[in-house]
Amino acid sequence: MERKTNKNNCSFAVIFTFSILIISMLAIPVYAADWPMWRNDQGSTGASAETINLPLTEKWHSSAPSVEENGAVVSNGIIYMSTDDGKLYAFVVATGTVVPGFPVATGFNYGSPAIDVSNQKVYALASSKLFAFNLDGTNAWTQTVGTIGTNYNEGPVIDEGYVYIKAGNQLRKYSSTGVLQWNSTTSGTNTQPSIMGNYVYSNSEYGQIRKYDKATGAEIIGGGFPISTSSGASVPAVVNGKIFFKGTQTYAYDANTGALLWQQPSGGDSTWSGSPAVYNGVVYVYGWDGVMYAFDENTGTPMAGFPSTILNPSGDRNWNSPAVAGDKVFIGAGTSQKLKVLGAAGTANAGVVLEEHLAFSTDPQGFDLCSPIISDGVVFAMLDGGGLYAYFDSGTIWIGGAIVIENDEDCTESQDVTLDLDRGSNNLVTEMRISEDPFFAGAVWEPYATNKMWTLSSGYETKTVYVQYRDSNGELSNVFNDQIEYSENCGATPSVESADTDGKKKDTFVQGQSIYVIGSNYDPSTTYDLYVVEDTTWSDHLTIPERVSLTAKWVTSDSSGNLPVTKIWDDSVLGTYDVIIDVNSNGIYDVGIDAIDDMDVNNAGFSTEVPEFPTVALPMAAILCLAFVFQRRKD
Incomplete structure (x- = not known):
């Protein structure tokens, strides 16, 4: 009897603890501007109607996710992210803390998850399987779907409670309970579909855009379909009765007839082209040449202010897909490791870089295909080898801030240097932390001072020193950095x-x-x-x-x-x-x-x-002379 009583008490404690966890999760405010799929919506438009107010401030950063082209999605104040080491993470947007029950194991993948808000499921496509998890991290169901290819930064598409994927040369539709509704033969295992109205659109990756009936899975043959286009691995954006596709150029097609409406050069092509974003009558494309392009949705006419200036050197892994929010365009600019913010078409600063934020990774690939996402005033950036960054809009209470090493000298022969530290306009700053590690591993908070002596780490090389400030309310600043060359001889260039x-x-x-x-x-x-x-x-x-x-x-x-x-x-x-x-x-x-x-x-x-x-002629002359002598003797 005693043992039975203890068991019941234990069960009650577990139920009570779990109930408190669920209540605490439900207490998180409902966010209106979710980003539940890799390009936000079924049509893969990469756009949000919300307005992001500058300046952005890096509020938190997690290096835990192992990122290699992977992406993230947001719903109800939680951001979910897949990683190439086979995990699905979940973080609280407001704080960056890990949600209990996560991370969960999936399988190797380069993609993004997707959230079915109505059925409270999170989907991940990895290791030839489609995983479905409940919001507490428990497994709902798993289906083997076949080869999934690379799917760089891409993920499942959710529409009316169903999940659509491409895998094993099949286009598949599942219910939220894991029941296969239909599968249809297709081509291209490295990309995912887009949906508009009653049809599903898919890039074959070999020069075709194919169209399927959403209810039955039957492919539409004839009437302009499949569309012949250039090859590539971008996903078409489908909206307003049109299909927008980035291949060797940017193309616009009529979604009913398949007819070409217009095409425009947009910075060249590469194997892994970024996908277009479409918002407010404008199509945005980030070119292989490191330039942002913008075209009128109906005519293809370049918009005023575009193309932009060069955001990253041409060819330096400029495969990102732009994200648009209201009057601004966001892009991870290739190997620069910088998140850049531009004025959208039709604004006073159209095509102008309004702000940029330097992230950090030892992986030289930079942002590569990791495209930014936006949700409720927060811009998220995923960086190859650098984890997940959360930049909050101007709810932050200060601007400015800096660090300068050794009076901004380029080089130092001394390991001990002076740091000049500027907290910006926030007079409430009381603390700072300093490190040569961008993630501040082992760094401690110390009282704020306008200057400080700092000993560089050993070894002659370029040194980077990072600083972050914290005010009396616990608000964190951006992370600032400066560089200096630590050398045995600063006087001469090699x-x-x-x-x-x-x-x-x-x-x-x-x-x-x-x-x-x-x-x-x-x-x-x-x-x-x-x-x-x-x-x-x-x-x-x-x-x-x-x-x-x-x-x-x-x-x-x-x-x-x-x-x-x-x-x-x-x-x-x-x-x-x-x-x-x-x-x-x-x-x-x-x-x-x-x-x-x-x-x-x-x-x-x-x-x-x-x-x-002479070098050639003298030996040749000698040879000819000897030949003449031998001939004379013979005669």
Whole structure:
């Protein structure tokens, strides 16, 4: 009897605790502006009617999610995010705290989850399965669906309580209880569908847009469908009776007849093109060239203020899909690792960068395909290798703020530096935390001061120092940072020169000779990326061209910081060439940082030429002479 009583008490405690958890979750205010699917709605428009007031403030950041193209969705004050290490996370929007019951295990994927608000389910497509979870993290059901491909940043689509996915070369429709309604043969496993009215639209990825009856799954053949278009891995946005698709250009089609309405160049194409956003009669596309484009939805006419200025160097993983909220456009600008905010078409600042926020990741891919989402005054950014960032609109109470290292010098030979610290306009700031870790691992809050001595971490390299401020109300500022080069010798830029085998500077070689380099002013015993490229006209921040075939890729300095005589080309080919040592290993030529040999001969670093006449002629003459003598003897 005693044991039975204890068991009942335990059961009561569990039920009571669970009830309190549910009540506390229900107590979270209902948010009106959810973002429940990867492009917000069934039509994949990537748009919200809400207005985001600037400036944005980074309120919280979680490095827990392992991000590799993955995306997030928001409903009822909770943000859900899939990760490439096979987990589904849930965070409270207001605080960034993890929701009890999460993360839950799914499987490897690069996509985004989806929320069925009416049926209280969260869906994730991973490892050939469609997972359905209840909002407390318990599993509702799982269906094996077949190969899902990459689905970069994409996810299931919810419409009228049903979930639609593409997997295993099938377009599938499930009820909220996991019952398959229909499946229809399709093509393309790397993208998800879009829905408008009674039809489902799908990119085949091989030059077709296909159309299916939403009720039966039957493919519509004829009447202009399937549409022939360019290949690509973007998802069509379908709205207002039109289909908008980004391939080699941006295309608009009539959703009823399949007829082409207009097409416009939009920054070139790549394998993983970003998808369009459509709002207020305007189609927005982020180009492979790092530029934002905007077109009139009906005519394709470029909108005033667009295309924008270059937001990120051309070709640097500019695969993001823009998100629009009211009068602003948001984009994760490729490898810059910056979330950028532009004025929307039709506004006074159309196409102008209004604000930008630097995130951080050691993964050089940057934002890649991780597209921003927006919900109730919060802009969320997902960064490859950098986790999840939450930027709140101007409910924050201050603007400004900064950190400056060593009076803004570019370089220091001392490990001890002075930090100048500016808390901005908020006079309530009482504390700060400082670290060389952007996630402030191990950093402690300390009283705010306008300057502070700081000891840089050991090792000669570029150092970044981060600061965040906190006021007496517990409000956090953005994270600010500054950089300085910590070097044994700040007085000189690294140098590189072409040389012969003895280490003597040499600029002109004979075709087939071996080429060597020498140099100075490097960090000791350090390996650097080396490029031998065809003669180039150089400018700051120019992407370094491809290496000449069969040339060296690396060079290592000695213990004194000099480049020993190093062979970089064994059997040189006729031409003019430059040598670049990419000191900061970013694939970009940076004036004052990278070493270059480019103006020594014929505006190039070195040249290889055919042998001079005597070099060729004298041996040939000798051979002819000997032949003549032998012929005379024979006669």
